[in-house]
Amino acid sequence: MLDAKLVRSNPEEVAALLLKKGYQFPVAQFTELESQRREMQMATENLQNERNTRSKSIGKAKAAGEDIQPLLAEVADLGSQLDAAKARLNDVTAALDDLLSGVPNIPDSSVPEGADENDNVELRRWGTPAEFDFTPLDHVALGEKSGELDFETAAKLTGSRFSVLTGKLARMHRALIQFMLNTQTEEHGYTETYVPYMVNEDSLRGTGQLPKFGEDLFKVPFGERQYYLIPTAEVPVTNFVRDEIIDPERLPLKFTAHTPCFRSEAGASGKDTRGMIRQHQFEKVEMVQVVEPSRSWEALEEMTGHAEAILQKLNLPYRVVALCGGDLGFSAAKTHDIEVWLPGQNTYREISSVSNMTDFQARRLLARWRNPETGKPELVHTLNGSGLAVGRTLLAIMENYQTAEGRIRVPEALIPYMGGVTEL
RNA sequence: GGAGGGAUGGCUGAGUGGUCGAAAGCACUGGUCUUGAAAACCAGCGGUCCGAGAGGGCCCUAGGGUUCGAAUCCCUAUCCCUCCGCCA
Numbered sequence: 387m388l389d390a391k392l393v394r395s396n397p398e399e400v401a402a403l404l405l406k407k408g409y410q411f412p413v414a415q416f417t418e419l420e421s422q423r424r425e426m427q428m429a430t431e432n433l434q435n436e437r438n439t440r441s442k443s444i445g446k447a448k449a450a451g452e453d454i455q456p457l458l459a460e461v462a463d464l465g466s467q468l469d470a471a472k473a474r475l476n477d478v479t480a481a482l483d484d485l486l487s488g489v490p491n492i493p494d495s496s497v498p499e500g501a502d503e504n505d506n507v508e509l510r511r512w513g514t515p516a517e518f519d520f521t522p523l524d525h526v527a528l529g530e531k532s533g534e535l536d537f538e539t540a541a542k543l544t545g546s547r548f549s550v551l552t553g554k555l556a557r558m559h560r561a562l563i564q565f566m567l568n569t570q571t572e573e574h575g576y577t578e579t580y581v582p583y584m585v586n587e588d589s590l591r592g593t594g595q596l597p598k599f600g601e602d603l604f605k606v607p608f609g610e611r612q613y614y615l616i617p618t619a620e621v622p623v624t625n626f627v628r629d630e631i632i633d634p635e636r637l638p639l640k641f642t643a644h645t646p647c648f649r650s651e652a653g654a655s656g657k658d659t660r661g662m663i664r665q666h667q668f669e670k671v672e673m674v675q676v677v678e679p680s681r682s683w684e685a686l687e688e689m690t691g692h693a694e695a696i697l698q699k700l701n702l703p704y705r706v707v708a709l710c711g712g713d714l715g716f717s718a719a720k721t722h723d724i725e726v727w728l729p730g731q732n733t734y735r736e737i738s739s740v741s742n743m744t745d746f747q748a749r750r751l752l753a754r755w756r757n758p759e760t761g762k763p764e765l766v767h768t769l770n771g772s773g774l775a776v777g778r779t780l781l782a783i784m785e786n787y788q789t790a791e792g793r794i795r796v797p798e799a800l801i802p803y804m805g806g807v808t809e810l
Numbered sequence: 811g812g813a814g815g816g817a818u819g820g821c822u823g824a825g826u827g828g829u830c831g832a833a834a835g836c837a838c839u840g841g842u843c844u845u846g847a848a849a850a851c852c853a854g855c856g857g858u859c860c861g862a863g864a865g866g867g868c869c870c871u872a873g874g875g876u877u878c879g880a881a882u883c884c885c886u887a888u889c890c891c892u893c894c895g896c897c898a
Contacts, residue, residue: 424860427859427860427867428860428861428866428867430867431859431860431866431867431868432866432867434866434867434868435866435867437878437879438867438879440878440879441828441877441878441879442828442829442879444828444878444879445827445828445829445878445879446828446829448828449828454878457878458878460878461878461879462878464878465877465878610887611887611888631820631857633820756820756838761838761839761855763820763856763857
């Protein structure tokens, strides 16, 4: 959520900044609601003040043994006036909150202009795509050959956009998770966590998936309530700090978690239907940092490096792009995507996304730290990034490490995790 | 699933329907003392919203209710603890 004060004092300026994201901020509607809110808040508070003052004097009179009947008569209709005022105020603040919670984060000034992924800006490339003296297959064809990647069985068990892995391929999938977690914890200083795969609405509100993006989530009815399967570990892990005031010496908080992620892919029918690029269920190792505001841009670079390190160790060629305004997510002020080279598709595809949410999530979360300079609780900045998406890493290895016989060599770094196996 | 008990500021913890936004302690900040530190002593010290300010509102898990007035009484929900049952 954006800072209401900021929006209030410079609505036009905020609207102009949000245009970069392709978002039209309804300035007139906001200003109108805001002036109503102010008027009603003052009216309500005046009534409350009067009620408090009078009630107090009744208490005094009673204590002094005076007759309080005349005083009671004077306040007879104050209650109903107050109720009416409160109801009007509630309506307006609810409308205002609705409006404001649908407004995305303001993109950083360094974010490139642009409408969609075609306008993203490449920052750097690492590694050289391998030359094959045969026509490289994509991971679906490779999986069919070995029989270890099976979409038909998955469709029988559940439906489309699921996969079944078996044998050594399943093991490599597991090996990747261990490898990523070990790297993030042992080399990059993250604390490993294990978290719920279902969360409540408050958590999703805190990180910004709700109220706007509920249709992307799998819902789980639970008694009278509703839980949601997590779309990313960002949700449970970032919510660690909801309603917390964090001691400055504890910052930065650096957490990593391996979780499955569940996405309905509601708006993506027909997109990436082949293979395991876009699934309803996939594994991801996530990095989350909670930092003091002055450090968040530094942390974005650092975390991008932490994701890149995995690809470098696996010797997978990739490039890093800065997302343009139109391609940025709702809560992000800036995002780096890391795209891995896929020979089977002859293109780079997203394998990690690292974002600085600045104080946007922290405001909804009420995640604060006590700034030693002011002594006051102030909002922290939150960041998250994949380190990495496991399924996509697996298929990148399949395609980049394939042999003419359609087998898959095991990347050096993974051999210890594979019990010494060097080829599948 | 059943029976009880609880939830109060950064933490621990008192609180009789009416000067209660809330005792006390810890922690923290400033000061006195000291070469310096510790100890001791003194003082300060919740959050949030509106307002230029003066000031005012709201917040004692959450949501309802009773009342002129609720941290305090009633209802519901959530979470935690104890015991019984069941269970990977």
